[in-house]
Amino acid sequence: PIQSTVESAQRFLENYQPGKWNIQYRLLTPVTPVPSDMEVSRSCTPKPIGELAREIGLISDEVELYGQCKAKISLSTLKRLKEQPDGKYIVVTGITPTPLGEGKSTTAIGLVQALGAHLGQNAFACVRQPSQGPTFGIKGGAAGGGYSQVVPMEEFNLHLTGDIHAITAANNLVAAAIDARIFHEATQSDQALYSRLVPLVDGVRNFSDVQIRRLQRLHIMKMDPATLTNDEISKFVRLDIDPDSITWQRVLDTNDRFLRTITIGQSPSEKGYTRTAQFDITVASEIMAVLALTNSLEDMRERLGKMVVASSKKGVPITTEDLGVSGALAVLMKDAIKPNLMQTLEGNPVFVHAGPFANIAHGNSSVLADKIALKVVGKDGFVVTEAGFGADIGMEKFFDIKCRYSGLQPHVVVLVATIRALKMHGGGPTVSADSRLREFEPLMGCSNLRKQIENARIFGVPVVVAVNAFKSDTEAELQLVVRLAKEAGALDAVKCTHWADGGKGAVALAEAVQRASQAPSHFQFLYDMELPVVEKIRIIAQKIYGANDIELLPEAELKIIQYTKQGFGNLPICMAKTHLSLSHNPEQKGVPTGFILPIRDVRASVGAGFLYPLVGTMSTMPGLPTRPCFYDIDLDPVTGEVNGLF
């Protein structure tokens, strides 16, 4: 039952002690060989999530239960704890990965299990919510793995508390509004539009709030609809959207390749106003990036209104505010903004919140989850957050975009490496789960590791390398990488076995992270936001990717001029580059040199707050293979258990 405000405030005053949590961890008894993720997840009975919330000092008014294993945590927690100092802020990133991933999520979870259940520290993991598309497509779930997981894994991978669905709904309301508006403008006179947009209600016409703000942007300082001149009416009613300039796409959280390019508006009711359009996967929506980068409800409301969806035929940016839809977006997103509390296999708290694309967006979980977690762990606690893709992409964006907007100071970078990936960089074959690995060429393979350690150090933050052990690795290989990592400038490097052993397998890593968090950190951004767009792109390309220079293709050049003119030139840069190489060519492993990074185009996520240069073509809608994952997924109708998720 939910307690009343009075009761819980009382309880809080009586029992709340900033400091160590009074938390019960679950004892793991790992089995060899490690069963499937689903079986491991099911072998554990999670604590009722309300109990976990109490253990970490949340009061009942701050906790909205969503069933027994998930809860949304109110942003009021931040206000209550605002005087509390933040804990240590740890980001987990990786070397340039193989297509299978090197276990960053698993390491983030394993590290938190070790810090909490084994070293007795307050520790909170913050991870991204996975898209449902790949879960039923080709990739399967994404809740960590083995004995380092978020549980129950089926709750983590399906629907969660509906945040991604809310984004789908909000995103597509904007899309529907754009095309409907173009249609209505094309088929009505100024006067007809005006009398509908500002209708007579009980004999009076009034502007709504969102319309008054549009008038102000148009410098029409009038409040009485009767006083507008015909010219002002025309300016007000006509967004005059250039259909070719629309950058806002529809989205679905489904891998539906047949929606990659479509023609819309072909019903006779749309009177021939057809156009080419596309659907992206929902996590590619700018609204997801807004959710991930926002600092408060007020800030989210503002960002959702600043999103630019197209230009007018005269080149004026058209926003969701101009469409009158921004308030509705905030309403649709009002619950999604609250981070979702779940737990690890060992009973540590985990926030699962936001999951923006790591190429066309910044690939990091939410600022708000990190901020709340940093308060909840307290001064001596640890928040472990994960950045998508390798350090050249996710970590760079974590520092230059996420930390810039959050104002948070990172303490330690954990860089995950696997022998498998190092072998690939050392000239091994393209990796698949089944393929046998070639002999190890350590020096060559470790070049990528070395460069990514350097990349982290550019930002002035201590680096700990986590060598994520696979059962096929030899001890000699693992120790060699540890040694080379230290030589390359890592403050420390340790082997970990959390996949097979749970938190126990990451105790050495946790101790290294504890030590590193005491080391001096001189955090700095890579570039100044006020630099010209081209300069900012060049700095990332040269310093982080190791490019000789960049090359702007004509479309990119035009867009940079346009965005600069529109006033968006001082936004941070979010590179949309392959994660499979430091360069733009996924085949180039190790540390490519002597290349010129081609910038094909540049796009803007003005509400989220970044420009994203496109290096090559980014797929924003995955497809279903011949035999999608769903062939194995079913529900046991008697027990209600989910089978076949992995």
Next chain:
Amino acid sequence: PIQSTVESAQRFLENYQPGKWNIQYRLLTPVTPVPSDMEVSRSCTPKPIGELAREIGLISDEVELYGQCKAKISLSTLKRLKEQPDGKYIVVTGITPTPLGEGKSTTAIGLVQALGAHLGQNAFACVRQPSQGPTFGIKGGAAGGGYSQVVPMEEFNLHLTGDIHAITAANNLVAAAIDARIFHEATQSDQALYSRLVPLVDGVRNFSDVQIRRLQRLHIMKMDPATLTNDEISKFVRLDIDPDSITWQRVLDTNDRFLRTITIGQSPSEKGYTRTAQFDITVASEIMAVLALTNSLEDMRERLGKMVVASSKKGVPITTEDLGVSGALAVLMKDAIKPNLMQTLEGNPVFVHAGPFANIAHGNSSVLADKIALKVVGKDGFVVTEAGFGADIGMEKFFDIKCRYSGLQPHVVVLVATIRALKMHGGGPTVSADSRLREFEPLMGCSNLRKQIENARIFGVPVVVAVNAFKSDTEAELQLVVRLAKEAGALDAVKCTHWADGGKGAVALAEAVQRASQAPSHFQFLYDMELPVVEKIRIIAQKIYGANDIELLPEAELKIIQYTKQGFGNLPICMAKTHLSLSHNPEQKGVPTGFILPIRDVRASVGAGFLYPLVGTMSTMPGLPTRPCFYDIDLDPVTGEVNGLF
């Protein structure tokens, strides 16, 4: 906090008394003039939903909280209470409505408020979840109105617990699977398809469960993939879907008119396999109808597998089972199947569950919500459920489809009438909220009421007419309708003012319903399921609509032959007809006579379990007007309050 199974079972044994609930109602103090629905809703502080659940005898293991105002109720409740007799089952329907609706939902809520808070009976309302599309489009919300509402109205109207979003996800996974499958079959040999569909894993090929079931349907009784002949392989791997036969559409819960007709597959990656397709609003998905008609998790799993999405080029129906996606659908719908508990303004329990279209589907809330509610109210209690549109549509489908699948016996029909609608039937002007009404022509206007009373009596169930009073109605008008309704065969007829007065305004109605529920009911279906399809359609058209006969257009004739051949001829009929007239012509008010009902086409929802003849063209995707509702909707970022919903 959530209690353990043991504790709650103990508490149940100690405290549970079948009989009257120990429930606290909220005292209403209605204000005149009645404020906006949003203001009324906000004037009330709802009980914590867990408290309401306890008051009505649910045990904590059966209640999954979704925030403070919503909970999902486990289907295990049905098992626990299986020996408990059902309460009285009341269906609320209406005369042929005006386009604005005549207050069926409001009456259902008001009646439950009266039965519970004013007459001390156990009473439960069961209503449909509204689509979010119209909420932001033209219609606004749908939680009842005035002082008869489900609260909080913004929670009711937005996302709820995500059931509609789950349907969107499930529906679109099927759609993506269809087109991906056609594509993969078109671009691969039998052997390539087979080796991908039945892949080598650790050196072995195995069929998955869903593949074994497909083999059985193909009468290939083999379990070892190595033993299939080339011919069997070809049969197994090729669904050979005829693209022109696809009846499965994509859906979104957004009013997006530009998706009514689209061309998909135009990206080069789809190699020219384009086709014309469409998006419907999510509530039009067959999965919504399945959710509404299912009796258990097992039954839902089965129905989700039986859905026919297309035919093969040889005319064989292709199901979701053939696509291998049926298990994933059940997994996506595993939480949606649990009814959502909310409350009325006066604190009565309400289930909000499922909201299928009332034309191409059956327009009734879920069987499971009704079944659980009937157990929870107990023998002497009342469950009030609402049927969409007028009695000729929603009520007929309630009896012939919903009650047929649920096995439940209805006790009373409440038929809602308004003076406004009767005036329209009496030759008044087309109704809009603002227009002034013409003088009343009672005898002519009441013909529609009389016919709809007869329609209810055909099923052998007592009828109570609720004359839903508007402030513009005169007492003489209201009393005249009451008298005419009784003369027309209603067991009783009463004026009600629950919109303005809350439950107090429906006490007379509640008493009439109590009396009627004691009257003998001789419930019978309108037609025998085993009759030929044409006969069943003719019976509905003649007996309920008053048609002289039906006329099958060629497409309908072909489909009836096809569906009968495919074995679907014995399904009940779900007429897709306008709700604005008893005939197929929305202009024909009152009781049209002498018409022939044209059947343009027939479609099948095999999983949901009905055939739906199309009378005219049904729009399955609404659009956005020039000034959609969202212009007024915004979030107060400081208080978090939603403004502008109505």
